[in-house]
Amino acid sequence: MNRRDVLAAGLLLPAILGADTGQERSTFRIGLTPVFLDDQVEFLKRWRQYLERRLEAPVQFVQRASYREVTELVLHGELDVAWLCGYPYALNADRLRLLAVPLVEGRPLYRSYILVWDEDLTSRSLTDLEGRIFAFSDPLSNSGHLFPQYVLSMLDLRPEEFFRRTFFTWSHRHVVEAVAVGLAQAGAVDGFVWEMLNRLHPEITRRTRVIERSPEFAFPPLVTSIHLAPDRYALLARVFLGMHADAQGRDLLTELGLSGFAKGDRSDYDEILFMAEELQRA
Incomplete structure (x- = not known):
């Protein structure tokens, strides 16, 4: 087989297998854990469709039963973004990057x-x-x-x-x-x-x-791996941080009980990390 035949075989292989490699690479995988959304199938469908239009790419929600499972997936690059509790984020802040922090009545806090x-x-x-x-x-x-x-x-x-x-x-x-x-x-x-x-x-x-x-703690954040490509990170940040700016985005946020998303800071989770470290010493 000469060089031209090898090249042709490589170009034909995805078609033979029925794979759309470009689309597969562009899919945004978003990890969720079961909170109040665990029975909101119709809402997740509408949110996925909204994100696909804004990201101009397929979106897949990946739901797992525990924070540990979702944390491992995002750390190993199997998710583009994950909605985590502040505790696993604080424990892994050197390997994770904040994308956005949800706002409740304009404040990124909960109890x-x-x-x-x-x-x-x-x-x-x-x-x-x-x-x-x-x-x-x-x-x-x-x-x-x-x-x-x-x-x-x-x-x-x-x-x-x-x-x-x-x-x-x-x-x-x-x-x-x-x-x-x-x-x-x-x-x-x-x-x-x-x-x-x-x-x-x-x-x-x-x-x-x-x-x-x-007392109030920093709200569970949206995070990515530190290895996520900069262009994908920037696009995700622009879409989530801009949800409040259009009518459909605001409607979805209302159903989530949120007023929007904001940029966060790693130091916002220092109190959670402090409690975790004190427990380890106890």
Whole structure:
């Protein structure tokens, strides 16, 4: 086979296999974890279509059951962007780059909520829950695991000794549901998710009561690998940061419970990193 034949074979191979290599390379893969979006199939379809028009390329949402799975995918370049909790971002900030931080009523902040069953009228804070069955959301969740652990550690208490039993639900919504039906007597969740569920599914949240709210933390960010090509990063940043500027983008943001996206700074997550490092030393 001469050089011309080799070249022709290379050009024909994608057609023979039915592959569109150009389109495959241009697809933007966006990683999500199960928050309140886990049952919003129609919304994700409309958001994907919006992003495809703005990015002028195919978009694929990649959903995984845990923060660890999504974090590993973006670190290894298998995702272009991922919506992560601030905890895994803070732990891997040397290998991840902030793309955008969601805004809630114009502010990039949220809180951890400590919940109990609504018929528990005596508990007032996390420290009142000794001997209870407690639900965490995800091992790498700031609001659903790190913060309550840190609070207890400052009192020289360990969750495995303080609570009768603990378990992970792998979703903030599932923490709320576990407390609502009595599977857990208390739990820790992302306050933003609880507020969204309270708006969309009050039949779930009305069986729970918020007894404690944490200080404000930087909102879970959109991040990329530090190795993402600069042109892809710039395009993604322009589209997400500009969503508030058009009517359809604003409508989608409203459904997300957001007012927009803003540029973030690594230092915004220093408090989360501080708690993680203190726990390691405890």
